[in-house]
Amino acid sequence: MKPAASRRLRATAAWLAATALALLAALVSSIAVAQGVAADRAPGPALRTAPVAVSEAARTTGYDGVVEAVRQTAMAAQVPGAVVALAVKAGDRVRAGQVLVRLDARAAEQTAAAGAAQVRAARAAQEAATREFERQQQLFAKNYISRAALDRAEAQHKAAQAEAAAQLANAGAARTQSGFYVIRAPYEGIVADVAVVLGDMAMPGRPLLTLYDPRALRVKAAVPQTVAARLAQDARPEAEIPGLAQRVQPARWQLLPTVDPATHTLELRLELPPALAGVTPGMFARAWLPLATAGERRVYVPQQAVLRRSELNAVYVVGQDGRPLLRQVRLGRADADRIEILSGLEPGERVALDPQLAARLH
DSSP, rough: OHHHHHHHHHHHHHEEEHHHHHHHHHHHHHHHHHHHHHHHHOOOOOOOOOOOEEEEEEEEEEEEEEEEESSSEEEEEESSSEEEEOOTTTOOOEEEOOEEEOOOOOHHHHHHHHHHHHHHHHHHHHHHHHHHHHHHHHHHTTTTOOOHHHHHHHHHHHHHHHHHHHHHHHHHHHHHHHHHHHHEOOSSSSEEEOOOOTEEEEEOOEEEEEEEESSSSSEEEEEEETHHHOOOOOOOOOEEOTTSSSOOSSSEEEEEEEOOOTTTTEEEEEEOOOTTOOOOTTTTEEEEEEEEETOOEEEEEEGGOOOTTHHHHHHEEEEEEEEEEEEEEEEEETTTTTTEEEEETTTEEEESSSSHHHHHOO
């Protein structure tokens, strides 16, 4: 394109833009004049205002944390043995007492059977010793045997009783040992991870699977040791989890009294309500703590006074002359029917409660 033609096109575009702006300004001016004429002709309703509230509130600071289960158990075997049955997989929900893993218990079962047989033999010997002692008592009563013979019969009877009790205890230990080859769920929960497959050798202390209770979760965060001294007296920490629409008020919270010597931080625990859906251990979370700061003030206005238009947040400030003036503000956290103003307002000013009416009176 030739330079002259390009200059003509740019000049035309500039003229069109200037014309459009002039028309828009004329339209806005005519609307304002019309509204002013209408307002002069008919008196409108009185503009209600509210003062800017000031609160000596604590400053809220967030600390990164993680979601964890209050009850999470790494299930391990107490005895060595090969895994012969694996009844669950990761993600399964299990009941309390449900069988999770079975180990090869054939040797333990044989030991238990041998113990039961030894108990029967000991009981038979005890019965024979009891009958013999009774006969010796009858003979001693008729002066057919000496006192020494009776004492020997009594000692054999007591020895047989002790042997039967010992064999019974050994058999009970063998039965208990055989029960170690079956791993059951200690509580109702969800299987988070299974670390073995069929045929693996289970050893004492080696985790076989991980189980957690989804009804009891908490947020764990590390906070500096200086935070403990700055916590407000009526502190109400909050937990924030990505994906949730709002912060969660914990059912209970605890700041452990011990300080990590390596990081000089304390562990904060916020127990989450049981009704939360979609929250699992390991998720990123954030703990918000209100920290008391001397002389810090927060400014609040009623939520109905805030005018929201796309990216614009503003309020109409009513001056001494009664005229409302639009002023842009930066919003903070909402608290019931009021909202915090981070910047744009000063204590003592008044804002219009009806932004639409204030716009007409502006």
